[in-house]
Amino acid sequence: MMKDPKKGFFMMMEGGRIDQACHNNDPGAYIQEMLDFDQAIKIAYDFYLKHKKETLIVITADHETGGLGLTAGDYKTNLKVLQYQKMSKGAFSAHLEKMGREIGDILTWDEVQQELKENFGFWDTVKLTDKQTDRLRSVYVETFGMGPGELKEGEYFEVDKLTDEAARIMTEAAQISWAAGCHSGSYVPVFAIGAGAELFTGQMDNTEIPMKIKKLAGY
Numbered sequence: 001m002m003k004d005p006k007k008g009f010f011m012m013m014e015g016g017r018i019d020q021a022c023h024n025n026d027p028g029a030y031i032q033e034m035l036d037f038d039q040a041i042k043i044a045y046d047f048y049l050k051h052k053k054e055t056l057i058v059i060t061a062d063h064e065t066g067g068l069g070l071t072a073g074d075y076k077t078n079l080k081v082l083q084y085q086k087m088s089k090g091a092f093s094a095h096l097e098k099m100g101r102e103i104g105d106i107l108t109w110d111e112v113q114q115e116l117k118e119n120f121g122f123w124d125t126v127k128l129t130d131k132q133t134d135r136l137r138s139v140y141v142e143t144f145g146m147g148p149g150e151l152k153e154g155e156y157f158e159v160d161k162l163t164d165e166a167a168r169i170m171t172e173a174a175q176i177s178w179a180a181g182c183h184s185g186s187y188v189p190v191f192a193i194g195a196g197a198e199l200f201t202g203q204m205d206n207t208e209i210p211m212k213i214k215k216l217a218g219y
């Protein structure tokens with residue numbers, strides 16, 4: 001924000017959880033966070049339509065995360081399955097943990113399967129191969145079967161191994177792939193519209209972006 005609001009304002013908004021979802025290789029959370037970010041852009045765009053001459057919108061990212069691959073190698077995607085993932089990995093893992101605590105016992109495979117049906121759409125809407133079902137069941141036996149779900153921890157997440165496997169299977173069902181759980185070296189797009197948008201073309205170093213905004217705003 002500027003010191004004198006009569007001279008206009010600068011606002012920075014971040015869809016910070018997009019990065020988190022990608023660190024976590026969480027396909028459903030990733031798509032929902034992107035859709036949320038799209039809604040935020042829409043609000044900014046509506047503002048721009050009312051104040052076209054003095055508004056500039058710049059949309060970019062400071063890096064790509066996860067190395068999201070479209071397709072898993074066969075040039076087909078099945079992105080529509082992502083709508084059936086109702087919770088992020090973190091939320092689903094916490095949900096299973098809470099259920100176990102409330103029941104006061106180890107969750108049965110039937111109970112876990114029911115939760116996977118409701119929150120990932122598995123079996124009903126998202127068809128799994130027998131192999132994928134076996135993988136979930138064996139992770140269940142290895143971890144939940146012996147007590148509370150064993151956790152896989154990272155800087156950005158703490159999820160049980162069953163949830164981790166469920167998200168891996170959702171990734172396979174959507175026919176996408178992740179290259180890593182960290183920031184990638186991919187170039188990121190820069191979209192700009194409005195006053196001075198023409199300055200945001202070509203290949204740029206990210207440090208040039210604030211300098212261009214500064215110049216255009218007359219700071």
Ligand SMILES: [Zn+2]
Pocket residue numbers: 019020023065183
């Ligand atoms: Zn990050």
